[in-house]
Amino acid sequence: SYELTQPPSVxxxxxxxxxxxxxxxxxxxxxxxxxxxxxxxxxxxxxYKDSERPSGIPERFSGSSSGTTVTLTISGVQAEDEAxxxxxxxxxxxxxxxxxxxTKLTVL
Amino acid sequence: xxxxxxxxxxxxxxxASVKVSCKASGYTFTSYDINWVRQATGQGLEWMGWMNPxxxxxxxxxxxxxxVTMTRNTSISTAYMELxxxxxxxxxxxxxxxxxxxxxxxxxxxxxxxxxxx
Numbered sequence: 001s002y003e004l005t006q007p008p009s010v011x012x013x014x015x016x017x018x019x020x021x022x023x024x025x026x027x028x029x030x031x032x033x034x035x036x037x038x039x040x041x042x043x044x045x046x047x048y049k050d051s052e053r054p055s056g057i058p059e060r061f062s063g064s065s066s067g068t069t070v071t072l073t074i075s076g077v078q079a080e081d082e083a084x085x086x087x088x089x090x091x092x093x094x095x096x097x098x099x100x101x102x103t104k105l106t107v108l
Numbered sequence: 109x110x111x112x113x114x115x116x117x118x119x120x121x122x123x124a125s126v127k128v129s130c131k132a133s134g135y136t137f138t139s140y141d142i143n144w145v146r147q148a149t150g151q152g153l154e155w156m157g158w159m160n161p162x163x164x165x166x167x168x169x170x171x172x173x174x175x176v177t178m179t180r181n182t183s184i185s186t187a188y189m190e191l192x193x194x195x196x197x198x199x200x201x202x203x204x205x206x207x208x209x210x211x212x213x214x215x216x217x218x219x220x221x222x223x224x225x226x
Contacts, residue, residue, distance in 0.1 A: 001170065001171075031210060033212040033213070035153070035213075037153075042203060042205075042216035042217065042218060042219055043145075043153065043203075043205075043213075043216060044216075045212050045213060045214045048210070048211050048212035048214075049210055049211070049212070054211075054212075054214060084152075086152065086153050088153075088155075088212075088213070095167060096155075096167070096169055096170070097143070097155040097158070097169075098155060099145075099152060099153040099154065099155055100152070101152050102152040102153070
């Protein structure tokens with residue numbers, strides 16, 4: 001089955017830049033999406049179509065793509081950004097969606 | 109504003125089925141696909157499948173094919189997800205979510221906890 005690979009955890013100090021990667025073979029062909037999830041809450045879309053930011057999402061959230069890896073970058077991390085982050089995409093045919101395993105962002 | 113309101117928590121015995129509802133409001137129900145995603149306690153998000161409320165067309169993750177059925181009632185703007193032959197590993201929070209094509213899954217229900225226990 002198709003899988004997206006994320007690091008289990010990333011830690012940064014407030015004000016620093018956090019980068020969370022997501023890798024898979026079909027990422028050059030399929031858009032990637034990023035979701036933020038805080039404990040006890042439903043996920044929130046923070047990046048769509050690799051690098052677009054929905055309205056209401058702070059500018060410090062950005063996305064990029066290079067080959068088989070997409071990256072979520074959070075510039076000037078704030079304590080409120082501490083959460084689990086999931087990438088999501090589809091297999092090469094676009095038939096099946098898939099989520100990455102999630103990355104826990106810890107703000108030190 | 110877009111709202112997806114799901115049915116309440118369920119407790120089921122192994123081998124039983126569960127049907128979760130998702131009532132949409134604030135938009136035209138038939139214009140956006142509904143996806144179902146589940147999350148076991150302390151685990152990641154798992155995509156289960158999608159449904160086009162206009163046509164009724166569905167697509168299911170291979171893992172759930174044969175066990176999941178997604179339907180809708182357009183007259184009451186409600187989507188349903190039924191999972192059969194439940195086992196303990198199906199204990200999870202189940203979310204419905206609205207997908208706006210390439211704009212992604214932008215709206216989520218509050219989640220429904222399904223507990224499978226003998």
